[in-house]
Amino acid sequence: MPTSPHLNPAPLPAPHDCVLCGRCLEVCPLFAATGREELSPRAKFHLLARMARNDPALREKPASDLAGLCLSCGRCQKACPLGLCAPDAVGALRAAHPGWPAFLWEQWITRAGLVWPLAVSLGRLAGHPTSASTGPLGRARAALAALDPGHASPSWLVPTRFDTTCAGRRVALFRGCVASHARTDWSRAAVSLLRGVGVTLLDDPGFACCGAPLGHAGLPDAQNAARQKNIQAWRETGRPALAVFCASCHHGLSAYPPALFAPGEADVWQKSILPLAALLGQTTFEKTPEAPTAILYHAPCHAPPGDPDAALLSRALDQPLAQGPTPCCGFGGLMQLTAPTLATRTAAACWRTHNPPPQAHVLTACSGCATQLAATSPPTVTAGHWLAVVRCEEARGDGEEAPP
Structure with a gap:
């Protein structure tokens, strides 16, 4: 970069003691x-x-x-x-x-209830993107299609017997931004599963974004406001367990600093954050004839320890699914605005590593991953959150099996 003296330098984070080990x-x-x-x-x-x-x-x-x-x-x-x-x-x-990308990102996240449905509707008017869609407009259309429940794949995974070990436990569902304002079908599936296992499911207390996408975008005030709103909603509902089905939301909620809580409250908060898959326990599923023959799993970068979603799906599908590190989907949050080409290149590298066969379906447990994978998948491959393929109407609880 050309040499130039600083003029009115902005405050920067303190230097770190990186040892350049690589x-x-x-x-x-x-x-x-x-x-x-x-x-x-x-x-x-x-x-x-x-x-x-x-x-x-x-x-x-x-x-x-x-x-x-x-x-x-x-x-x-x-x-x-x-x-x-x-x-x-x-x-x-x-x-x-700060700059205009961060401002737009803040509006996209904090006003999702207004902006996202409108954006999805405009995407529908533009038509479904094809594999030939390129450039900024093509990427935007593909992303909006991924957020549109009208483009969801048919459901083919049916719960057959619920594990009611957690029956009676007070639980609030933390839906996250995508499932609250776009893919509401994920929320409906999660609610049906939680009712099946018999928890006492509380009314939605009005949670905000988990805060992580705002913090990483350089929006600390918006992040703090979202965190404070979520903590207050949790308090007002009696500090219940929080069922979370997005790995990035789980990561973001778990990162709340102790300074935000009353003495002794931070530990209760940490223990309350539970993956939805963990609350489902040993609930069993069966595939319908519509199930794809090739099913792969994309482990999110922010998957909780042990990746309970991968364990649940391995049991549900009766097949081993690759666990541990998998390639990053390249979603990148703010980079969707600041460097979309780099995000797309990372997604392409991810798909080369997965190398799914034709007609395969790739499942994941993160809202960001699900959106990015669905928007960048090869033409013959589908991808999305595992809740999108769950069909709940035939489920039974209390150990009762669904009829054949």
């Missing part, structure tokens, strides 16, 4: 998809440290733009011997250098 390069999906080390977490920490020292060799705007190219997958933190987290550092950098 372990993050082994797990960074953006580096894997592009081979560009300047996009790696190691490069980000090096660049952020130089920016924080007010290095006159850097121009602040292009340097911050480059450092902000991050998918927020968090894989670097798990690999780093010092536990450094590039998404957190990038979020602080973006907050120090």
Whole structure:
């Protein structure tokens, strides 16, 4: 970058003690998809440290733009011997250098109840995207189609016997943004399953976004407002268990700092956050004749420890599903606006690794992954959240089997 002195430098996050070991390069999906080390977490920490020292060799705007190219997958933190987290550092950098993409992203998330249904309706008017859809308009149409329940695949997984071990437990369903404002079919399936296992399902207390997409986009005030709203809704409903079916939401809720809670309350909050799959226990399922012959599983970057969704689906499908790290889908949150081409390249690398056969269906347990995979899948392959394929009307509870 051309040499230029800083003029009125914005406050930046403090430099980090990155030892430049390169372990993050082994797990960074953006580096894997592009081979560009300047996009790696190691490069980000090096660049952020130089920016924080007010290095006159850097121009602040292009340097911050480059450092902000991050998918927020968090894989670097798990690999780093010092536990450094590039998404957190990038979020602080973006907050120090706000711009129009962050503003649009804030409107998209915080006004989802108004904006998303309208956007999906406009997408319907534009018609269903084809494999030939390219460029920004094509990507936008594909993303809106992924959010449209009208484009969902037929359901083919039927619960046959519910595990009622959790019967009577007070539970509130945390739907997340996508299932609250677009893919409401996921919410309906989750409600039906929770009623099947006999929990006391509370009315929706009006949860907001989990906050993670806002924080990573450099919107700390909006993130804090969402967190405070969720905590207050949880308190007002008597601190119930929170059933979560999005891995990224689970990750975001689990990251709430103790300072937001009353003494002793943070531990109760952490224990209340439960994957929906964990509450379903040993509930059994069967596939209908409409089920695809090839079913794959995409493990989200933010899957909870042990990936209970993968375990549930392995039992439900009576087949082993690949568990552990899988390629990042490339969703990237704010990067859908700031660097959509890089997000698309990461998605393409993800599909090359999965290499699904024709007519395969790829299931996942994250709203962001489900949307990105559905928007970028090969023409003969379908993808989506596993709740979208659950058919609940034949289910029975209390150990009663569904009729043949």
